[in-house]
Amino acid sequence: MNEAIVEAEAPMNDIVIEAKRLKKRYGEFAAVDGIDLSIRRGEIFGLLGPNGAGKTTTILMLMGLTEVTAGRLTVNGFDPVREPLEVKRHVGYLPDSVGFYDYLTAEQNLRYTARLAGIPRDEIDERIGEALAQVGLESVARKKTGAFSHGMRQRLGLAEVLMKKAEIAILDEPTSGLDPQATFEFLELIRGLKAQGLTVLLSSHLLDRVQAVCDRVALFNRGKIALQGTVMELSAAVLGAGFNLAITVRNADPARLLNGIPGLTRVIDDGDGEYRVVADRDVRAAVARSLIAGGATLLKFDALEPSLDSLYRDFFERQEGGGRIGEGTHGEA
Amino acid sequence: MAKRRGSPWTGLGAIFLKEFADHLGGARMMILEWLMLLTGVGAVYTAIQDLRQTTSEDPFLFLRLFTQGHDPLPSFTGILGFLIPLIAIGLAFDSINGEFNRRTMSRVLAQPIYRDALLLGKFLAGLSTLAVALLALWLLVMGLGLVTLGVPPTGEEVLRGIAFLIVAIAYGGVWLAAALLFSVVFRSPATSALSGLGLWLLMSVLWPLLTRFLTQALFASQSAALMGGQSLQQIEVQQGLARLSPDTLFGEAMLGILHPATRALGPVFLDQLQNAILGAPLPLTQSLLLIWPQLTGLVAGAILLFVVTYVIFQRQEVRA
Numbered sequence: 001m002n003e004a005i006v007e008a009e010a011p012m013n014d015i016v017i018e019a020k021r022l023k024k025r026y027g028e029f030a031a032v033d034g035i036d037l038s039i040r041r042g043e044i045f046g047l048l049g050p051n052g053a054g055k056t057t058t059i060l061m062l063m064g065l066t067e068v069t070a071g072r073l074t075v076n077g078f079d080p081v082r083e084p085l086e087v088k089r090h091v092g093y094l095p096d097s098v099g100f101y102d103y104l105t106a107e108q109n110l111r112y113t114a115r116l117a118g119i120p121r122d123e124i125d126e127r128i129g130e131a132l133a134q135v136g137l138e139s140v141a142r143k144k145t146g147a148f149s150h151g152m153r154q155r156l157g158l159a160e161v162l163m164k165k166a167e168i169a170i171l172d173e174p175t176s177g178l179d180p181q182a183t184f185e186f187l188e189l190i191r192g193l194k195a196q197g198l199t200v201l202l203s204s205h206l207l208d209r210v211q212a213v214c215d216r217v218a219l220f221n222r223g224k225i226a227l228q229g230t231v232m233e234l235s236a237a238v239l240g241a242g243f244n245l246a247i248t249v250r251n252a253d254p255a256r257l258l259n260g261i262p263g264l265t266r267v268i269d270d271g272d273g274e275y276r277v278v279a280d281r282d283v284r285a286a287v288a289r290s291l292i293a294g295g296a297t298l299l300k301f302d303a304l305e306p307s308l309d310s311l312y313r314d315f316f317e318r319q320e321g322g323g324r325i326g327e328g329t330h331g332e333a
Numbered sequence: 334m335a336k337r338r339g340s341p342w343t344g345l346g347a348i349f350l351k352e353f354a355d356h357l358g359g360a361r362m363m364i365l366e367w368l369m370l371l372t373g374v375g376a377v378y379t380a381i382q383d384l385r386q387t388t389s390e391d392p393f394l395f396l397r398l399f400t401q402g403h404d405p406l407p408s409f410t411g412i413l414g415f416l417i418p419l420i421a422i423g424l425a426f427d428s429i430n431g432e433f434n435r436r437t438m439s440r441v442l443a444q445p446i447y448r449d450a451l452l453l454g455k456f457l458a459g460l461s462t463l464a465v466a467l468l469a470l471w472l473l474v475m476g477l478g479l480v481t482l483g484v485p486p487t488g489e490e491v492l493r494g495i496a497f498l499i500v501a502i503a504y505g506g507v508w509l510a511a512a513l514l515f516s517v518v519f520r521s522p523a524t525s526a527l528s529g530l531g532l533w534l535l536m537s538v539l540w541p542l543l544t545r546f547l548t549q550a551l552f553a554s555q556s557a558a559l560m561g562g563q564s565l566q567q568i569e570v571q572q573g574l575a576r577l578s579p580d581t582l583f584g585e586a587m588l589g590i591l592h593p594a595t596r597a598l599g600p601v602f603l604d605q606l607q608n609a610i611l612g613a614p615l616p617l618t619q620s621l622l623l624i625w626p627q628l629t630g631l632v633a634g635a636i637l638l639f640v641v642t643y644v645i646f647q648r649q650e651v652r653a
Contacts (some may be wrong), residue, residue, distance in 0.1 A: 056652060061428035063443055065651045085339035085445040093443035099436025103355075116444035157440070 014041045016168055016199050017062060022071035024057050031057040033223035034071065039201060039216075044194050047203040047209055048308065049220030055203040056096060058220075059172050063093055063203070076167060089117070092161030096172040098153055102146030106137060106156055110144055110163055117164050131163040133155075135189060151182040158189055169193055171202040175209055187213050207308035219312055226315065231250060231308060240313045245277040245302035252296030261286045273299070277309075337447075344446030348454030349461075356424060356462040365420045366466055370473075372412050377474050379403035381481045392614070395486040396493060396591045398478045409474065410587045413467075413501060415537065420466065421508035422529035427522035428513060429646065434522070439651050452646055456513055456639060464503040471498050485549060489617050493548045495623060496590045502581040503631040508533070510638035517646045536578040544574040568600050576598035580636055581626045598623065 008012065017039040024032040032054040037270065038047045047055045052140050060066040062075055064084030073079065078086040100109045107128055114124045132138045135155040140148070145156065154174060161169045173283045174190070175183045183208070190213055193200050204210045211231050219227040227234050235244075243263075263281040270276060277287055284303060292300050356362050380401035384394060391397060402408035407415075431451070434439040442448065471494065479485065486494070511532060515525040548571040552564065563571075575581045585598045593614030615623070 060425070060651060065439065065442055082336070083338045085343060088443055088445040091443075093440070095436065095439040095443070097436060098440055100440075101435065101437060112347065112351050113440070113444060115351075116344045116441065116446055118343070118445060160440070 010135070015039065016041050016076050017051065017201065018072075018074050019058075019062075020072040022058070022061065022073055023069045024054075024061060024066065025069045030223050032061070034140065035218075035225045037225070037228075039199060041199050042192065042197055043215040044202065044213055045203065046202040046214035046217040047220060048205070048207050048210070048214075048217050048312075053220035054223040055205075055220050056172055059093075059170055059201070059203060062087075062170060063091065064088065090166055091168045091170060092164045092166030094154070094157040094161055094171045094174055097150070097177065098157035100145040100153060100156060101149070103144060105142050105144055106132065106148070106159075107141045109156070110160060113160050114163060119164070123159055126157075127163045127165070131159040134162055134192070135159045151178050151186070154178065154182075154186060155189070158186075163192075166198065168199045168201065171200065173204055174202055175206065182207055185239060207312055211308045217308065219308075219315070221316060227311075231311075234308070234311055238311050241280060243279045245279070245284065245305075246274065246300065246302040246304050247287070247291070247298065248274050248276060248300035248301065249291060250297040252291065252294050254291065254296070257290050257294035257296065258287055261290060276304070295322075339445075339447070341447045341449035343450060344444065345450040345454050345457075348418070348446075348451055348486050349458050352428075352455050352458030353461055354446065356458060357465070361423060362462060362466075365423050366561065369416050369420065369466060369470060372406075372416065373409060373470050373474065374477070376402075376406045376409040376412050377477055379406050380409065381477070384482065391393060391488060393492040393493075393593055394482060394484055395475070395478055396593070398474055399494075399497065400587070400591050407577060410497075410591065414504075414587070417463070417467075417505045417583075418508040418533045418537070418580075419530075421463060421505045422512040422526065422533060424462060425455070425509050425512035426516055426526040426529050428455045429516040430520050430522055430525060431516070433520060442651055449643070452513070452639075452643055456509060459509045459513075460506055461603070463509065464502050467498060467501050467505070492595070492617055493590055493620070496624075497587065498584045500590065500628055500631070503628060503635065504579055507579045507631055507638065508634035510635045510642065514638055514642040514645070517642050517649065537580045540578040540580070541575060544571050547571075547574060565600060572599060576630065579631060582630050582634075586624040586627040586631075589627070590620055593617075593620055595620070595623065598627075620634070 015038045019035060019037040021034045022032060023034050029179050049055055059066050062080060064080030064087050068081055075087045076090045080087045110128045111124060131143050136156050137155055161242055175186055176185060190200055218225045250273055258264060258267055263283050264279045266278040268276040377398055380398050380403060383401055384397050399409045402411060512529045515528045516573055519525040548567050552567040589595050589598060594612050
């Protein structure tokens with residue numbers, strides 16, 4: 001097994017979610033197959049991977065909403081199997097495409113959850129008001145949620161997490177189905193959670209969209225965590241380098257021209273004159289010089305942030321030629 | 334299996350109040366209430382027309398309000414026997430699968446509550462709604478009786494009326510638990526409602542026929558058939574089978590409590606009737622004793638169905 005887990009140092013008492021050899025089987029099918037996770041207080045951690053890779057199942061186990069087949073799990077110091085109420089008291093959960101009671105207003109929906117969560121009666125109104133203001137829904141507080149758009153529902157779900165004053169927020173596919181603008185705004189809200197000191201665990205199958213907010217990520221593939229660490233660490237682990245260039249050239253073969261530049265590791269042909277240049281240091285000047293000197297028509301020259309999407313693809317293509325993004329071997333309804 | 338910590342009743346009150354408010358304010362309950370009101374009042378009104386002629390002859394005039402039928406309408410209890418299951422199914426057929434379909438289930442269960450509270454809260458809210466509706470209807474019937482008959486009910490009549498109310502609520506509980514079970518088993522509310530209504534038809538219309546055929550098949554070869562009658566054993570088996578249906582239990586209990594002259598709900602031998610004054614009413618306590626098995630049967634049925642529902646619901650995956 002090629003586990004390239006990049007561990008960084010952290011004091012043990014700052015770990016709020018820890019899983020050891022966590023397993024979940026549905027009959028013969030192993031939805032989660034022995035994963036190790038440790039999430040530190042105050043970080044944004046991303047569970048990334050295609051549909052059916054085991055992300056939602058992992059989250060349900062963390063919440064104590066489904067049985068654990070094997071392995072050890074602690075969330076905020078509690079065991080979700082034995083003490084689910086304690087876990088749920090301190091953890092806010094935004095499920096995948098969250099639903100509300102359509103015939104109730106946003107405020108009434110939150111009030112019901114507040115009662116279930118056992119929030120003291122005299123605090124409920126104030127907390128609901130604050131939470132709705134924070135996600136920008138105060139103007140529709142008294143509107144029925146039946147008329148809410150998908151984006152508004154997601155934000156209302158986040159307001160519920162805020163209202164609970166949870167220490168950990170677990171968000172399952174929070175941006176799926178949102179338009180780019182709404183996604184951007186929602187990710188800003190998630191950053192806001194971190195600023196308030198919450199630990200955020202979010203899952204997504206859209207790697208590129210969420211990599212920007214995540215401090216660390218775990219890449220899921222078929223019930224296992226293939227890679228874990230910061231995006232830069234993963235990039236170094238997979239590509240062996242941290243510097244990417246995207247270039248578009250005509251009338252030349254960059255692979256030949258760039259051969260021999262110190263620090264350059266690979267030139268990947270993406271077709272149609274587009275190439276990716278991978279290096280372990282800043283090679284921009286040398287690359288540009290060589291290309292021009294070689295008589296190439298340089299149409300585009302871009303320094304790239306390492307992209308999780310391409311990392312993931314590269315990693316699994318090299319491993320087995322399968323498990324690509326969006327392949328989804330098992331439905332995740 | 335490790336023991337879980339925390340009270341299973343956490344959040345029960347919140348769930349009960351919300352579901353209760355939903356039922357009382359919902360359009361569905363409004364329709365059911367009007368249906369019950371119109372048919373109920375219709376039946377009582379026709380009964381009153383009949384009773385006006387016999388006011389002075391009957392010691393239990395008020396009870397006749399519940400039991401007097403007049404073509405084409407059945408009696409008030411007959412109508413309730415039909416309508417209570419309908420209302421109970423209408424209240425509960427989408428209570429659990431509805432939460433899944435609205436995608437509110439995982440959000441609700443992510444709060445610090447156990448599933449026990451969710452299921453029990455929904456059941457109790459449905460039962461309370463049913464009880465409120467029945468109580469209102471009962472008071473209405475009593476009021477109508479007071480106004481039109483001009484005779485106040487006796488203490489015993491009121492007590493028998495209350496016993497009737499309790500039996501009716503227990504009967505509703507059975508159907509509520511059955512509908513709740515279907516709402517857990519079937520993910521589609523339409524399938525769940527259809528199964529509930531199917532069971533209701535089976536129990537109220539087909540079951541009496543089926544029990545007769547079954548016992549006839551069982552005792553076909555026996556000598557009693559040769560003598561042209563049914564053996565005692567055959568009658569008892571048939572009655573036992575019939576009592577598996579809550580409708581039978583409800584009907585028998587109504588008979589026992591609202592017709593004080595009823596002395597037995599099974600076969601009676603001629604020698605048992607020696608020295609009995611036929612038509613003389615039993616005291617209330619004896620009538621209650623007579624219907625006690627029926628009432629406990631209904632309550633036990635409701636509990637049994639609820640337990641089955643509970644076990645299935647506990648094992649269900651949260652993710653749809």
